[in-house]
């Protein structure tokens with residue numbers, strides 16, 4: 327599907343690596359002015375070197391105030407993609423430390439709330455609508471053992487999607503979630519890289535493979551675009567039918 331985002335301004339979090347990086351590049355290739363936000367400067371430097379038109383924002387999303395200050399410098403945007411997240415080492419529920427859960431919720435949920443507030447307000451004030459995509463996970467709808475914080479964070483992101491769909495929808499600002507199964511980025515490799523770990527989950531997926539980064543990026547582009555102009559509040563699995571299992 328061809329996308330023309332000329333004249334649009336987009337901000338992508340977690341754009342230093344993985345899905346966020348490829349999304350930032352795809353948005354720029356489609357003509358958007360792109361702000362790429364991430365925590366590790368070296369990753370942003372290499373993105374800037376690759377695509378000089380992309381503006382980079384170096385901030386740790388754990389830091390609510392610093393994130394808000396950085397967002398305030400950006401001005402108006404049309405598209406916000408809350409993609410950044412991390413998934414700590416897995417741990418049985420009964421042994422999971424409070425800090426492990428709180429840390430995940432701070433980055434994966436609170437940062438998305440923070441940015442959705444800042445840019446939601448700007449979008450309302452400008453009055454020209456907008457689109458937000460929250461990158462959730464199949465873990466938001468199907469529980470997996472050993473990652474209570476991550477699972478909670480993705481279920482919360484899906485509810486945040488519905489919250490802003492409801493409250494910002496009247497201003498023609500749409501919010502949707504994408505919920506991929508495993509994607510072989512750094513995060514995917516860390517948890518599912520070993521065949522003995524990946525086989526079980528692959529067996530649940532009727533299509534017999536994991537999702538490609540491209541497949542997630544293109545779904546996000548669709549949801550941002552006017553092709554999806556009546557799609558609001560959707561939690562959209564990208565999982566090859568895994569949830570049918």
Ligand code: NDP
Pocket residue numbers: 339340341342343344345346363364365366367369385386387388408409410411412433461462463464505506507508509510511512513514
């Ligand atoms: P990666 O680990 O490859 O990349 C994560 C990105 O998020 C990095 O750029 C990282 O920054 C950034 N990030 C993490 N913590 C922070 C922070 N505190 N402040 C700023 N930036 C931060 O992950 P993926 O590309 O695989 O994941 C992207 C999204 O897709 C996430 O929301 C993830 O939960 C979701 N997802 C991934 C799946 C998978 O199997 N890979 C499956 C389902 C959903 P830095 O470059 O600085 O490290």
